[in-house]
Each structure stands twice: as C-alpha cells, then as structure tokens.
Amino acid sequence: DTEVTQTPKHLVMGMTNKKSLKCEQHMGHRAMYWYKQKAKKPPELMFVYSYEKLSINESVPSRFSPECPNSSLLNLHLHALQPEDSALYLCASSQDGWTGELFFGEGSRLTVL
Amino acid sequence: TQLLEQSPQFLSIQEGENLTVYCNSSSVFSSLQWYRQEPGEGPVLLVTVVTGGEVKKLKRLTFQFGDARKDSSLHITAAQPGDTGLYLCAGALANAGKSTFGDGTTLTVKP
Numbered sequence: 488d489t490e491v492t493q494t495p496k497h498l499v500m501g502m503t504n505k506k507s508l509k510c511e512q513h514m515g516h517r518a519m520y521w522y523k524q525k526a527k528k529p530p531e532l533m534f535v536y537s538y539e540k541l542s543i544n545e546s547v548p549s550r551f552s553p554e555c556p557n558s559s560l561l562n563l564h565l566h567a568l569q570p571e572d573s574a575l576y577l578c579a580s581s582q583d584g585w586t587g588e589l590f591f592g593e594g595s596r597l598t599v600l
Numbered sequence: 601t602q603l604l605e606q607s608p609q610f611l612s613i614q615e616g617e618n619l620t621v622y623c624n625s626s627s628v629f630s631s632l633q634w635y636r637q638e639p640g641e642g643p644v645l646l647v648t649v650v651t652g653g654e655v656k657k658l659k660r661l662t663f664q665f666g667d668a669r670k671d672s673s674l675h676i677t678a679a680q681p682g683d684t685g686l687y688l689c690a691g692a693l694a695n696a697g698k699s700t701f702g703d704g705t706t707l708t709v710k711p
Binding site: 520528 | 631633640644645648686692695698702703704706
C-alpha cells in the first residue's frame with residue numbers, strides 16, 4: 488500500500504472547467520513533488536515544494552497552479568487546460584529535497600476534452 | 601540532451617530468461633535509484649545505490665553502481681511474468697534538489 492494518497496484517481500474535464508488534484512502523505516517527509524507522465528514515458532517534473540515553499544517550477548504553464556497548505560498536503564489547481572494536458576499526474580514525496588528517494592502515489596489520470 | 605541514457609528502451613523476453621538494463625551518464629550522481637512502474641500505477645522504489653562499485657541484491661534483481669558513480673545496471677535472473685513493467689533509473693545530482701529520470705525500459709516477460 489502506498490503511503491502517498493492521491494485523489495481523484497480519474498478526472499475528466501472540459502477546457503473551461505476548474506478542478507483540483509489532491510495529494511496527502513503522512514511519512515513526515517518535507518519535500519513534495521508534482522510530475523506529469525505520458526504513456527510509456529518517464530515522469531516529467533513540474534513543481535517541487537521543500538519545507539512548504541515552492542523551490543522548483545519547471546517552466547510549467549500558468550494554467551497549472553500548485554499549492555502546499557501544510558507539510559502533509561499538496562494540491563494542483565487546474566484551469567483552462569488543453570487536450571494535450573491529458574496525462575497521468577503523479578505526486579511524490581521525499582524525506583527532504585536532497586536524498587533522491589521518491590515515494591509516489593498511484594496517480595490521477597486526467598482527460599481533457 | 602538526455603542526462604541519463606537508459607537502454608534498451610523496449611525488451612520482450614520469455615519467462616526464465618535473464619536480462620540486463622543499463623543506465624549511463626557523463627555526470628556524477630550522489631545517488632541513483634531504480635523504480636518499477638506497472639500500468640495505471642505510480643513508480644515504486646526498488647533500490648538506492650550511493651557508493652561507487654556498490655552491488656545490491658533484491659531477490660532475483662541485482663543492481664550495480666559504477667565505480668565513478670556515472671552509470672548503473674539492473675540484472676534480472678530467471679525473469680517471471682510478474683516482472684513485466686516500466687523500469688526507470690533516476691539520478692540525484694548533488695545540491696540539485698531534484699532527480700533526473702532516464703527514458704525508461706519497458707519490459708514484457710511472456711509466460
């Protein structure tokens with residue numbers, strides 16, 4: 488059982504909708520990540536929060552907006568997405584931002600119509 | 601330019617065969633991880649290697665870290681259908697605050 492929980496598992500949205508993806512971990516980790524993954528490709532880093540502060544934004548379009556309410560929670564707010572944004576969105580956590588060991592959730596499968 | 605070159609990209613073998621997956625770079629990593637991902641799920645951490653020349657074994661899986669900490673390999677002995685999945689190597693550069701993933705190896709083990 489994964490200790491990183493993502494909701495929802497599946498999400499279908501139109502290009503004018505606003506939705507959010509949620510992630511929670513209770514391992515006491517201080518770094519949390521959002522990745523985007525297309526089929527049979529490696530995860531692509533989007534954002535990193537370290538000690539609840541945004542430390543890395545990999546030039547992600549502003550239609551994706553991350554939020555870290557506390558050390559256990561991570562949200563990804565979605566607005567005005569495009570069909571090419573359809574992908575598996577993975578949340579991960581690590582003990583801190585430097586060890587390299589990532590613990591992933593099961594992902595949220597997003598389809599943009 | 602891909603920082604971590606992983607090969608082969610696809611591998612289809614029969615149950616019982618052995619295989620090796622390679623992860624190469626010109627950069628030195630402070631640590632390197634291997635993950636396995638099954639369809640519809642997130643990657644699962646298999647192992648972390650830290651010391652140059654290190655060898656770690658996990659049942660039928662053997663992981664090696666190159667002496668110079670630039671490359672790694674994953675060897676599977678007597679592959680089983682349950683080994684099927686996407687294998688990913690990822691390296692952590694010192695002070696980067698993030699990991700770099702290889703392109704992945706899609707392994708199919710046929711019964």
